Amino acid sequence: MAPTPTSTRSWILANYPHGVPTFSTADDNSTFKLVEQALPDLKPNQVLVKVLFLSNDPAQRGWIDPSIPAERLYIKPVELKASMAARGLAEVIASTSDRLQIGTIVQGPVGWNEYGVLGEADCTPRQPLPNGLSLTHYMGAFGIPGLTAYYGLVVVGGAKGGQKVVVSGAAGAVGNMVVQIAKNIVGCSEVIGIAGSDEKCRWVESLGADKCLNYKSPTFEDDLIKATEGFVHVYFDNVGGSILDLMLARMAKNGVVIACGSISGYNSGKPTLLKNYFQLISMRLSIRGFIASDYLSKAQEIGKLFVQALRDGKLKISDEMEQVVATNFEDVPRTWLKLFEGANTGKLITRIVE
Amino acid sequence: MAPTPTSTRSWILANYPHGVPTFSTADDNSTFKLVEQALPDLKPNQVLVKVLFLSNDPAQRGWIDPSIPAERLYIKPVELKASMAARGLAEVIASTSDRLQIGTIVQGPVGWNEYGVLGEADCTPRQPLPNGLSLTHYMGAFGIPGLTAYYGLVVVGGAKGGQKVVVSGAAGAVGNMVVQIAKNIVGCSEVIGIAGSDEKCRWVESLGADKCLNYKSPTFEDDLIKATEGFVHVYFDNVGGSILDLMLARMAKNGVVIACGSISGYNSGKPTLLKNYFQLISMRLSIRGFIASDYLSKAQEIGKLFVQALRDGKLKISDEMEQVVATNFEDVPRTWLKLFEGANTGKLITRIVE
CATH class of the missing domain: 3.90.180.10 (Medium-chain alcohol dehydrogenases, catalytic domain)
Known part of the structure; x- marks a missing residue:
């Protein structure tokens, strides 16, 4: 020894x-x-x-x-x-x-x-x-990222079956769980991911996203507008910055932005710049910040729910x-x-x- | 004729x-x-x-x-x-x-x-x-601005007795009603106005605000920090822009920003620039947009409430x-x-x- x-x-x-x-x-x-x-x-x-x-x-x-x-x-x-x-x-x-x-x-x-x-x-x-x-x-899935995804989407954001959801950072630890919870546990009608490469996007789609868009693509803004025709009820925001701004213009009336992270600004020191802030008012949107540790008392319960979903084939965790x-x-x-x-x-x- | x-x-x-x-x-x-x-x-x-x-x-x-x-x-x-x-x-x-x-x-x-x-x-x-x-x-008070003040503060913002409230545009048609409703109808413990001249500020204080700060004063930022020691539960935002950004750093945990207007940006075409966006997340804040016309069905009821408050000396309308x-x-x-x-x-x- x-x-x-x-x-x-x-x-x-x-x-x-x-x-x-x-x-x-x-x-x-x-x-x-x-x-x-x-x-x-x-x-x-x-x-x-x-x-x-x-x-x-x-x-x-x-x-x-x-x-x-x-x-x-x-x-x-x-x-x-x-x-x-x-x-x-x-x-x-x-x-x-x-x-x-x-x-x-x-x-x-x-x-x-x-x-x-x-x-x-x-x-x-x-x-x-x-x-x-x-x-x-x-x-990851059985830790803070999974808890963050569930608490943010279901409790803070109040996502419901039949709603249209967009998730940025969709290939990340939180984002991939948001995609799966939205599609397979909450029963959202359409789940659109946003990620940083075509490879990541295909992976997010393999988890159940109806579509995943590469934000580095030159056609991203048009792709996003097209993918969000009819507008979006819930946007789970892992990145902040310019994608948040774009999404303010793509939310349905009374839509909810779940503010989980703003990684785009963490190292740049740049402020968040919102050209579409007025639409927060005109479309009666809300932006809701949260921290998963407020929900730690439910960690065991959510862990059990995930284990059951895994057994039922509703979660892919590998x-x-x-x-x-x-x-x-x-x-x-x-x-x-x-x-x-x-x-x-x-x-x-x-x-x-x- | x-x-x-x-x-x-x-x-x-x-x-x-x-x-x-x-x-x-x-x-x-x-x-x-x-x-x-x-x-x-x-x-x-x-x-x-x-x-x-x-x-x-x-x-x-x-x-x-x-x-x-x-x-x-x-x-x-x-x-x-x-x-x-x-x-x-x-x-x-x-x-x-x-x-x-x-x-x-x-x-x-x-x-x-x-x-x-x-x-x-x-x-x-x-x-x-x-x-x-x-x-x-x-x-004004008996029209859309009064309805806006009530709906925003009480229904959308959920302001409660004992809370600390800040209102920008406090000398405006909506703002002065927010001050009075917060202080005299909801029973908030402290109501701080923000307005654009010392004269306006004294007028807002005469309506019941505990304090009103002139945002054109060179000491405004320090004044605001001092006035919001202990932090703020509800910020009724009539102006957007840099005051919104400052307020994000002065909100209490779980605080609510009621987004009523962003007049500061209407003519400049400038985007809303938020250096303190991260605090929306870290302090679990929410920003809630609304439009008073969604509450028109209650206009008569709120009008009656205001008439009674006027008779009870709880509203100053002149x-x-x-x-x-x-x-x-x-x-x-x-x-x-x-x-x-x-x-x-x-x-x-x-x-x-x-």
Whole structure:
């Protein structure tokens, strides 16, 4: 058995980013810096974990944006010199907790660390999933992204059977679940996805979308107008920016925009620019922001609903829906930055390799 | 008795405006042009009216904006060569209607005409108001603006007793009613107005606002932050633009923005620019557009509620709350344009004089 580590490598927040975050193993001016730091001794009811997988989420960009006051964020922002915050899956390698034995796989706020000390209360032990699915789906369909899709679409947006729905970021971790929930659980009459490549679009259509449009196509704006003839009841917005603006002109009277993310603006620092804002008024639209953590009390219930839907063939969840990138610890920020390149299909997950 | 007129002077929409609309009695290139046109003979159940008062409403700017497709407007847009659309009060001077006798004062879609022919169904005969108030209040507190204030604040926004409310355009026809309804009918704990001059602000405070801030003050942004310590549950937005953006950063968790107007952008053609859009998500805000005409079925009920509130001293409605501008017919567009100069306090009304 390997000796218990007493220190860890960590990617810390060295400087607040301007635009696209940077990283370096040496340069003190980059956003993230690789350091070696001592691990504290375990207090009662704590565990020492080895980080296996990291969840990569667009929202993490907001946690390191100094222009957003801490009181206006839904989580504590990352402090300078602290490890970059991230959720992930880890293996317990030492424990003072009766509940969490060595060898248990837990999900929790592991951060960008190789090893870390977590409180028992912050760790959720994870059991195997049906169909032999990888545990990493606890960071996707069976985790916050799936909960986000359900809470946003059904509870916040009030989507109903027979409605026409558009989803941007449709090939992402949240978006692909929105497509499937809308079409196969809620019974929406038409579900149109928007994604960033023809390949992604075909994949989204394979999940049940009636159509998926590539926003990088030169004919995208015309394609969107054509696909939304008769207008749209619910727009699940994962991207913000110019697609949100276009959609304001394509909503039916009393339509609802579910504001889940605005990734298009996260690194540009550019404001959201709405030429069609007047139509929010004239068409009696509403834009509704939400945060899935408000719905955590229902996570177990929704998890069961998804398992049943999976068994009934109403959800397609497969390991192909994740993009698990084997990553040396030195490259953890590099993998995370793929989020903002529109490069990933499904949930982007970092698997830490040695 | 004067002979019944067979023609009328009218301000027609000669060209769609770019930026601030222009007007001329002669120039064919201006937005509005003064013309003389024949009046049609009365068909059954019609009236010939002499226009006495015109209602001036920011929303009229949207009715002549060619960039907004007709299907995305809540009223039929004004066609080129047609009289500019406007509601107003008029006196019946000839009638083929059993219901509307000569001499009756009616409210209806009179347009920018000296005389006009209206169908009986388009005319609402108007009875005297309590306290000897001028009939023009049927275009203000007892008309669409009052209904807009109530519907927006109470029904769409769901404002409740004990909440903190901010209202922009607080010295306008809708805004001053929002202030009074919030403070004296709904029982909000704190009501903060925003208006365009110190004089307007003092007037808004005299109506019951706890505070009113002048957005033209160099310290406005700091003043607003200070006045909204603890954050705001409901923002009634009559102006859009940069004040909307500022308010997104001042809303409490789950706060509601009631989107009633965006006058700041009507003539500039500038898009709405939101630097704080992310806070819509992080603070779970919603922005809700609405149009008061959806609530017309309740107009009588709300009118009664206002009359009772007036008697109970919970509403201050006086002729001072209107700005009635005696206007030669040649100057009808000039008076309307005052709306966009931030010059009017209370409802801006045109009284046509000869």
